[in-house]
Amino acid sequence: MITDGELTALATRVGAHLRETERRLVSAESCTGGWIGKVVTDIPGSSDWYLGGVVAYSNPLKQSLLGVLPSALAAHGAVSEEVAREMAIGALETLGGHIALSVTGIAGPDGGQPGKPVGTVWFGWAWRTRDGEIETRVAHERFSGERESVRRQSVARALREILSLDV
Numbered sequence: 001m002i003t004d005g006e007l008t009a010l011a012t013r014v015g016a017h018l019r020e021t022e023r024r025l026v027s028a029e030s031c032t033g034g035w036i037g038k039v040v041t042d043i044p045g046s047s048d049w050y051l052g053g054v055v056a057y058s059n060p061l062k063q064s065l066l067g068v069l070p071s072a073l074a075a076h077g078a079v080s081e082e083v084a085r086e087m088a089i090g091a092l093e094t095l096g097g098h099i100a101l102s103v104t105g106i107a108g109p110d111g112g113q114p115g116k117p118v119g120t121v122w123f124g125w126a127w128r129t130r131d132g133e134i135e136t137r138v139a140h141e142r143f144s145g146e147r148e149s150v151r152r153q154s155v156a157r158a159l160r161e162i163l164s165l166d167v
Contacts, residue, residue, distance in 0.1 A: 001145065002152040007159075011039045011046075014162050018049035023098040023127075023167060027053030027158075028066050028091035030078065031105040031121065035155050051097045056087070066090030066102075079104050079116050081138050088124030088136060099127040099167060101158045107150040119143040121154050127167045137161070 018025055027036045027050075037053045040046050054065050059078055062068040067090040072082045087102035105121030112118035123139045139161065143153045 001149050002156050007039045007152065007155055008042060010156055010159050011043050014159050015040070015043050015046055015049050017163055018099075021167065023049070024096070025050050025162065026091045026095035026097040026100045028087040028100065028102040028124075029053060029055050030057055030062070030087075030103060031107045032103045032151050032154050032158070033057065035151055036101070036103065036158055039155055039159070051095060054091060054095065062087060062104075066094065077116070079106055079120055079122055081122055081140065084122035084124035085126070085136050085138050086124075088126035088138075089134060092126045092128065092134065099125065099162060099165065101125050101162065103154050103158050105150070105154060107147045107154075109147060117142070119145070119150050121150070121157070123154075123158050123161065125161055125165060127165060129167070137165070 034055045040050045056062045056065050059073050066087050068086045076082045084102050084104050088100045091100035102124040106112055106118050108118035119142050121141050125137045143150045
């Protein structure tokens with residue numbers, strides 16, 4: 001299982017990267033329930049690079065706070081590529097900053113369904129290019145383990161991608 005120390009080290013690396021690139025991060029979380037916000041704000045000085053986030057666990061909050069379209073939820077469900085992308089774009093547009101990440105998934109122990117078993121997680125990242133355009137990236141993972149393990153792996157995966165974005 002990913003440890004608190006590993007998450008702290010990763011968040012510290014993300015913070016240093018964002019400082020160097022003069023970028024600010026925002027987050028939109030569902031299955032991680034604010035854990036990304038907690039991990040990054042555990043780092044002293046994180047207010048220099050993390051503006052804040054939204055925990056939108058319910059579909060109505062995904063719609064009202066992040067602008068996720070009801071049609072995307074109806075057609076694909078909350079745990080989908082489309083919703084992860086819309087959550088990231090919505091966080092970027094609503095909360096500001098330069099880079100947004102989103103996480104939506106099924107951490108378990110219940111909630112799995114055919115095609116979307118427990119451990120299914122979708123991630124979205126949206127960022128503003130230097131000319132102000134918005135670009136996105138999405139990824140899908142199927143994590144194993146208990147609820148806490150799935151959530152820890154999700155936090156790590158979401159943060160790790162920030163280090164690979166060319167922004």
